[in-house]
Amino acid sequence: MDVFSLVPAFGGLVITLLAFFVALSVIVAVHEYGHYIVGRWSGIEADVFSLGFGPVILSRLDSRGTRWQFALIPFGGYVKFKGDKDAASGADSDSLSRLDERQLRQTMHGAPLWARTATVAAGPVFNFALSLILFSAIALWQGQVRSPLTIGSLYEIPYAHQMQVGDIVLAIDGQTVPDFADVTALSEFWSNLSDEATYEFIIRRNEQELAVPGPNVNIARVSAVVPRSAAAQADLRLGDVITHIDGVSILTFDGLKKAVEGSAGKALAVEVWREGATRQLSLTPRRVDEQTEEGFSAQWRIGVMGGGFFFEPKTSTLPFASALTSGADATWRVMKGSLSGFYHVVTGAISSCNLSGPIGIAETSGQMARQGGDSFIWFIAVLSAAVGLINLFPVPVLDGGHLVFFAFEAVIGRPPSAYALNILMTIGLALVLGFMVFALGNDLLCP
Numbered sequence: 133m134d135v136f137s138l139v140p141a142f143g144g145l146v147i148t149l150l151a152f153f154v155a156l157s158v159i160v161a162v163h164e165y166g167h168y169i170v171g172r173w174s175g176i177e178a179d180v181f182s183l184g185f186g187p188v189i190l191s192r193l194d195s196r197g198t199r200w201q202f203a204l205i206p207f208g209g210y211v212k213f214k215g216d217k218d219a220a221s222g223a224d225s226d227s228l229s230r231l232d233e234r235q236l237r238q239t240m241h242g243a244p245l246w247a248r249t250a251t252v253a254a255g256p257v258f259n260f261a262l263s264l265i266l267f268s269a270i271a272l273w274q275g276q277v278r279s280p281l282t283i284g285s286l287y288e289i290p291y292a293h294q295m296q297v298g299d300i301v302l303a304i305d306g307q308t309v310p311d312f313a314d315v316t317a318l319s320e321f322w323s324n325l326s327d328e329a330t331y332e333f334i335i336r337r338n339e340q341e342l343a344v345p346g347p348n349v350n351i352a353r354v355s356a357v358v359p360r361s362a363a364a365q366a367d368l369r370l371g372d373v374i375t376h377i378d379g380v381s382i383l384t385f386d387g388l389k390k391a392v393e394g395s396a397g398k399a400l401a402v403e404v405w406r407e408g409a410t411r412q413l414s415l416t417p418r419r420v421d422e423q424t425e426e427g428f429s430a431q432w433r434i435g436v437m438g439g440g441f442f443f444e445p446k447t448s449t450l451p452f453a454s455a456l457t458s459g460a461d462a463t464w465r466v467m468k469g470s471l472s473g474f475y476h477v478v479t480g481a482i483s484s485c486n487l488s489g490p491i492g493i494a495e496t497s498g499q500m501a502r503q504g505g506d507s508f509i510w511f512i513a514v515l516s517a518a519v520g521l522i523n524l525f526p527v528p529v530l531d532g533g534h535l536v537f538f539a540f541e542a543v544i545g546r547p548p549s550a551y552a553l554n555i556l557m558t559i560g561l562a563l564v565l566g567f568m569v570f571a572l573g574n575d576l577l578c579p
Contacts, residue, residue, distance in 0.1 A: 223241045
């Protein structure tokens with residue numbers, strides 16, 4: 133066996149594991165810190181703040197008596213508050229019985245209802261806040277397309293053109309380029325562009341207006357690869373231009389989409405242009421459940437994103453308020469989509485293979501990391517919102533289950549009995565473990 137042939141696979145595995153560890157650690161740390169800091173603000177003291185479970189690798193005791201630690205098993209974390217028996221926040225009756233009134237107030241079990249509710253809810257809320265911050269930061273980093281449309285850089289493509297960096301694009305294919313802030317005009321502009329292979333571009337260069345030829349702006353250039361897709365498996369990469377499918381010329385991304393959708397899942401012979409050379413690939417489209425306004429619809433996809441220009445437009449800084457609104461909207465869409473997807477899986481409207489387990493999440497982490505830092509940060513933002521939402525499900529052992537118990541206490545005037553809590557927590561733990569096993573099975577068995 134050629135040992136060096138294993139290096140790319142080994143390197144990919146290392147990146148995957150490292151990316152998964154980083155993504156999970158960030159999300160768990162933010163979630164648990166939400167519990168910790170709001171608990172502290174509410175007068176509840178923490179004994180342990182742990183990233184990971186099992187044997188402790190590294191720890192430090194702070195001046196408030198909280199032990200901060202890293203544990204061997206990195207899949208999660210916890211805050212053990214004063215008076216807790218274990219990481220699951222069960223009451224340590226013996227310890228609690230020896231505390232005076234002031235000390236009891238510093239425990240999760242002796243604190244007033246409002247303090248306990250705020251402390252438990254803080255974990256998911258901090259996850260949502262992380263998503264909002266990251267999505268907003270991405271929007272600020274990417275900026276908005278400057279008006280008038282100006283070429284900032286040119287992609288490498290297999291089509292001839294006379295465009296130059298700094299050119300101001302006034303019209304394309306007979307259509308005046310609108311202000312990109314005008315969503316309605318921009319939508320009309322894109323819909324009026326023809327499917328011709330070449331366009332006439334009216335540009336301003338050195339204070340002169342010129343008419344120069346160029347390719348269709350919507351060429352089939354890969355701007356992103358969906359993790360765990362047919363494209364990812366075939367090693368399609370950012371910047372690849374798909375020129376032919378089954379020997380038929382592909383002029384636009386819309387043409388690529390139609391060819392894939394019309395394949396009915398049949399393997400496609402794909403010709404790809406990459407860095408001046410052509411490559412022949414075989415891709416088999418996969419049936420994907422995509423969310424629509426009415427619910428979900430099944431489509432054939434290879435897992436690439438494209439569209440836009442064959443050049444990078446110059447951008448200007450997005451106003452902070454607009455970036456924040458964009459971040460909030462993106463966070464809400466992730467939450468709404470996750471909840472809708474889970475509901476449709478449970479009702480059988482879409483395939484259960486849409487649920488991924490740790491292997492699928494790890495693989496997605498690695499592939500997003502390989503696509504660049506912004507893609508990886510975007511993935512962390514998506515995962516953080518989904519984790520926050522899942523933790524609000526009304527299942528005992530999850531934060532949502534504890535909030536249900538607190539709601540019961542607020543209405544009835546007393547918490548559920550210890551006997552009832554033990555039964556419910558056991559049922560909740562069984563549900564969570566069963567879900568994890570089911571998701572892991574999806575990772576291993578689903579295509």
